[in-house]
Amino acid sequence: MIPEHKIEEILDRVDIVSLISRHVELxxxxxxxxxxxxxxxxxxxxxxxxxxxxxxxxxxxxxxxxAVSFVQRYLGKTFVDAVKDLAREVGVDIEAAQDPGARERQQLKEVTDLAAEHFKALLWQDEGRAARAYLANRGVSEETAQAFGLGWTPSGWSVLADKLTRAGMVDWGVKAGLVQRRPNAEGYYDFFRSRLMVPIRAPEGRPIGFGGRLVGAEEGPKYLNSKESQLYNKSETLYGMDQARDEVRKRKAAVLVEGYFDCIGLHQVGVRHAVALCSTALTPGHLQLLRRAEARDLILLLDGDQAGLNAVERLAGPLFAAGAAARVALLPQGDDPDTFARREGSDGVERLLQGARPLTSHIFASVLPQGAQASFEEKMAALERLKPMAAQLPMGLVRSAFLNAVGSHFGLPAGDLEGALRPKPATKPVPKPGAPAQAAPGAQRPPAARPAPVRPPDALEAMYVAATLREPRLMARDSFRTGDELSHTGLRVVLAHATSGQGVEDALFEAAEPVKRAIEVALRQLPEAGAALEQTFLTVCRKLMLRRIDEQLGYIEKATKQAPGAYDLTEETRRLLTERIELLALKKRVLDELKPAPTGTKAPVQPV
Known part of the structure; x- marks a missing residue:
């Protein structure tokens, strides 16, 4: 992906008059x-x-x-090729300007894709019999296994390593943590062996890592997970979000569980807004991901045993700190979400979720069931349990509200709780002899360099790109070539990569967050497919055309504002006024086509 700020730099450097003068006499x-x-x-x-x-x-x-649009249109170049040609001409080094890890990230994507397909194929071959039996025992259907891309890696030491070596990708596999170098010999061996493979996917659907559940072997941990990489950051990834995000947006809620198969089991019975943590604590990154998916309510669905109760307390701190609306649904003793869902079905799970109580009510009832009537010793012990949660709350409204709630339940003055729940101050490390001196208090430090923020795209342009991502054939219906004239560089980059054979998932995976959010919002507003989507796309094209007409009318108005009397008009002014009449007629025509058809009739689609 070419960085957006570099495309802007190229456009700044290009002499557009000189460029176009090579082909047009100006x-x-x-x-x-x-x-x-x-x-x-x-x-x-x-x-x-x-x-x-x-x-x-x-x-x-x-x-x-x-300038990029001109090269595209006049010379028949793709967007990327046009940018590269202009970059060479004006001396902008795109290769050096790209993210230094871009090539490694691309390698990681390719090797992870290959591994996911490799594991999936093995599950349905003879080697995958044990894994298929395990899935059947857990009640996971073939349809569900296919939907989640489950796979298998046999007990052989180098099945994947040999395949990656033949493909020239073994070094990439090492970076992805899929294979490792043999410590005392040449060659490589597989990191995952004798494991049911669970691909961990980005919200866009691309595999970025794996979890492996040991099956039919006794050595090794029950679960083994991919190491973090430029693709996979477990603190910002929720398992199952690729399958759940549409339902999360529909319900404005998400169900959080702790295990991969808990999430899979809930989806199989129809609870499709379930997601799971990837063997890590809940982080602000996870909460941000849920906010982007428009989850306003988070329900913790955890085991009813002591481990489940401890998990709620562990998750409470980040949730309190974020001011998130969270509820707790505890399962019966001995159940986990997977087994409960299989036994009780969707209706049983939904009843359990409906009965979930607010997180604060659950926490206070757990740490101090008797409330204000509890003994002094019980209150002090309960405050100790609350300290790790309170330590994560920043000073301000959230912390004050939490302390007031604690005071009300405990029957203690809220003002006295600040000191009681404040963690002990950390001791400052003593500098070692010869260590460089720290900057004096108040001394200015050079600010860290930050990339320029990406401006959010225009909603109508995002709608155009979203429609073409959903059905690329629609670009052929754009008689105005609106895609060549999108004002937001980030949208043009996404459109170029998605229509150049790299695929929608890849284009969205690499897009900047404001661009990605705008396209996701637009996708939710569009019809799914067919005639309705095409009609919406044509409407968007016409609205963008109206903008272009209005811009040209504005230019003509400005150019003719100081025109002399009607008998003294210059040839240039006469021509502009004639074009103004034509533009107004075209604008009326486009506006007429945008009017809704009368009830009971179908509006004909007229070419503009």
């Missing part, structure tokens, strides 16, 4: 340059280049865009 006209449009036949020049704003436009055929 003459200076005030602050602009004009000539005959290279995109349609015309006798009177109506093609303008505006160097101050870095774009061109034609009043005749309505073509417009920047």
């Amino acid at each position: 003459k200076k006209s005030g602050r602009e340059f004009k000539g005959r449009c290279p995109f349609h036949q015309e006798k009177t020049p109506s093609f303008y280049v505006v160097p101050e704003k870095r774009f061109y436009f034609c009043h005749g055929c309505r073509a417009s865009g920047d």
Whole structure:
């Protein structure tokens, strides 16, 4: 992916007048340059280049865009090739400008994809009999196993390693933690062996890591997980989010469990908004991921034994600190979410979730069941249990509200609880002799370099890109070539990569967060497919066309504002006023097509 800020730098450096002058004879006209449009036949020049704003436009055929768009349209280049050509011309080193880890990340993606397909294929071959029997015993259907991409890795020491060696990808497999070098001999061996493989996927659906459950062997831990990498950060990943995100958005709620198979079991019975932690504590990254999926309510579904109760207390701190709306649903003693779901079905799970109580009520009832009537000793012991949670709360409204709630339940003054629940101050380390001195208090430190924030895309442009991601064939219906003229560089990058054979998942995986969020919002607003999606796409194209017409009308108004009397109009002004009449007629036509069809009739789709 070419960094968006580098594309902007290229556009800043390109002399758009000089670039277009190679193919079009331009003459200076005030602050602009004009000539005959290279995109349609015309006798009177109506093609303008505006160097101050870095774009061109034609009043005749309505073509417009920047330097990249011109190279795309005139020379028939792809977006990426056009950017690369211009980068070489103006001396911008795109390779050096890219993320230093971009190549490694691409290698990790390719080797992880290969491994996921390798494991999945083995599950349904003779080697996967033991794993299939294990899944059948746990009640996991073949359909569910396929949906979650489950796989198998046999007991052989180098089945995957040999395959990666033949493919020239074994070094990538080492970086991904899939294979390891033999310590006392040449060659490599598989990290996962005799394991039912559970691919961990990004919300976009791409595999980024694996969990492996030991089956039919006695040596090794029950679960083994991928190491973290540039693809996989377990503190920002929730298992099952790729399957759950649509249901999470629909319900505005998520069910959080602790195990992969708990999540799988809930999905199989129809509780499709369940997600699981990836063998880690709950983090702000997980909560941010849930917020992006529009989960306003988080239900903790945990075992009813002591381990489950301890897990609630462990999860409470980050939830309290974030001010998150969370509830707790405890299972019967001896049950886990998977077994309960199989026995009670979807209705039983839903009843349990409906009876979940607020996290604060659960915590206070657990640490001090008798409340204000408890003894002094019981209250002090309960406060000790609350200290780890309180330690995670920042000073401010959230902390004050928590202390007031504790005071109300314990029957203690909230003002006195601040000191009682404050953790002991950490002792400052004594500097070693010869260690560099720290900066004096108040001394200014050079600010850390931060990348420029990516501006959020326009919602209508995001809708255009989302529609073409859902059905790429729609681009052929865009008679205005709106995709060449999107104003947001990030959207153009996503569109270019998704339509160049790299796929939608890859394009979204690499997109900046504001771009990704805008496209996800647009996808939720679009019809699923078919005629309704196509009609919406055409409507978006027309609305973007109206914007372009209004921009050109604004230009004409500004250019003719100081025009002399009607008998003294210059040829240029007369031409602009004529084009204004044509633009207004075109605008009326487009507006008429945007009007809803009368009830009971189907509006014909007219070409614009």
